[in-house]
Amino acid sequence: MIVGEQKPFEQIVKLIERYRRVLVAGCGTCVSVCFAGGEKEAGILASMLRLEAQKNGRPLEVLEQTVKRQCDMEFLEEMTTKVGQVDAVLSIACGCGIQFMAERFQDKIILPGLNTKFIGVTLEQGEWAERCAMCGDCILDRTGGVCPVARCAKRLHNGPCGGSSGGKCEVGKDRDCGWALIVQRLQKLGELERYAEIIPPRNWTTSRDGGQRKVVREDLKEQGRIEPR
Amino acid sequence: MTESTSQHTPFEPRLVAFLCHYCAFAAADMAGSMRLQYPPNVRNIRLPCTGKLDAGHILRAFEEGADGVMIAGCEEGSCHFLKGNLVAKSRVNWVKTLLAKVGLEPERLHMYNLSSAMGPRWAAIVQEHVERVRALGPSPARAPRPAKSEATK
Ligand code: SF4
Numbered sequence: 013m014i015v016g017e018q019k020p021f022e023q024i025v026k027l028i029e030r031y032r033r034v035l036v037a038g039c040g041t042c043v044s045v046c047f048a049g050g051e052k053e054a055g056i057l058a059s060m061l062r063l064e065a066q067k068n069g070r071p072l073e074v075l076e077q078t079v080k081r082q083c084d085m086e087f088l089e090e091m092t093t094k095v096g097q098v099d100a101v102l103s104i105a106c107g108c109g110i111q112f113m114a115e116r117f118q119d120k121i122i123l124p125g126l127n128t129k130f131i132g133v134t135l136e137q138g139e140w141a142e143r144c145a146m147c148g149d150c151i152l153d154r155t156g157g158v159c160p161v162a163r164c165a166k167r168l169h170n171g172p173c174g175g176s177s178g179g180k181c182e183v184g185k186d187r188d189c190g191w192a193l194i195v196q197r198l199q200k201l202g203e204l205e206r207y208a209e210i211i212p213p214r215n216w217t218t219s220r221d222g223g224q225r226k227v228v229r230e231d232l233k234e235q236g237r238i239e240p241r
Numbered sequence: 242m243t244e245s246t247s248q249h250t251p252f253e254p255r256l257v258a259f260l261c262h263y264c265a266f267a268a269a270d271m272a273g274s275m276r277l278q279y280p281p282n283v284r285n286i287r288l289p290c291t292g293k294l295d296a297g298h299i300l301r302a303f304e305e306g307a308d309g310v311m312i313a314g315c316e317e318g319s320c321h322f323l324k325g326n327l328v329a330k331s332r333v334n335w336v337k338t339l340l341a342k343v344g345l346e347p348e349r350l351h352m353y354n355l356s357s358a359m360g361p362r363w364a365a366i367v368q369e370h371v372e373r374v375r376a377l378g379p380s381p382a383r384a385p386r387p388a389k390s391e392a393t394k
């Protein structure tokens with residue numbers, strides 16, 4: 013899932029300071045699961061903004077609404093009424109949701125209330141970690157199911173570097189060395205010989221280097237786009 | 242309710258208490274049947290367990306004009322749902338940090354632990370929190386109440 017983290021509260025207060033009516037827009041999917049931008053978080057943030065404004069005697073009206081996903085036009089439709097009632101929208105979806113809001117509501121100020129961090133997993137409630145960097149050409153088959161792009165700080169494809177020590181990465185002792193994990197896993201699988209194979213330089217155009225990415229499935233495109241109004 | 246702005250009457254804090262059904266609520270009941278006196282400033286809300294308490298409920302109480310909020314759950318180790326009161330404890334500590342961010346004194350929020358047999362302790366903790374909040378003064382984030390309270394001035 014996409015993991016995000018709310019922006020610091022003081023920063024959010026600054027973002028909305030010149031507006032009188034604001035909608036806090038939550039997203040009910042990834043950012044709900046990481047307790048950053050779901051319905052509860054939208055409610056808490058809206059309450060905090062109201063309390064802060066009341067305390068400082070600033071007139072501010074805060075509405076809240078959370079939809080299933082902000083990255084699908086169908087769901088954004090549901091927000092039309094409330095968006096129409098405010099000066100600005102503070103979206104606490106991931107960067108995609110925030111941008112799709114801006115595409116859907118062309119004449120409305122859409123502000124980001126959340127920093128989108130990475131694609132990751134839930135290690136335990138309250139702790140999330142990155143696993144995939146979306147390179148667009150997965151090589152997990154060669155690396156024992158451990159991603160060198162996301163889990164090696166240097167994205168080495170033939171690691172480890174000289175900084176790997178005791179299974180930890182030199183970038184921080186709180187982080188596992190991706191290459192130590194790769195070797196351990198290959199060992200466990202009895203596939204250590206794969207470690208001897210050199211991974212040749214990759215074609216990074218499948219990743220960010222290739223520019224804006226898109227996936228198209230013509231067979232599914234029967235309805236046509238829901239055009240932003 | 243008495244308004245803080247009045248020069249003649251002392252400030253009477255408005256408190257909201259969230260009580261666990263299994264302990265604090267029964268203790269409050271007992272305090273009642275024992276005819277114990279405690280400040281009438283508190284409005285009790287019963288929860289199935291303090292673990293049910295959401296951060297949003299607490300903030301909402303402050304938004305609606307509470308000067309202080311108290312949470313009362315079972316003693317640690319005696320939660321009927323095993324860990325509800327421990328979950329509540331960390332949640333309350335977290336909400337205190339949220340209160341600080343919006344500019345409210347975190348002490349306005351306090352969590353207590355007691356058993357269902359502690360009627361007198363219930364009366365005592367209400368007294369304690371009322372005094373704590375009285376010392377802090379009215380919540381600076383009290384929602385303005387134009388309709389009723391203004392008209393009575
Ligand atoms: S190799 Fe690429 S696609 Fe596979 S997990 Fe790593 S970044 Fe993601």
Ligand code: SF4
Binds near residue numbers: 165168176181188191
């Ligand atoms: S210590 Fe390991 S994870 Fe860190 S940069 Fe070196 S090889 Fe990559």
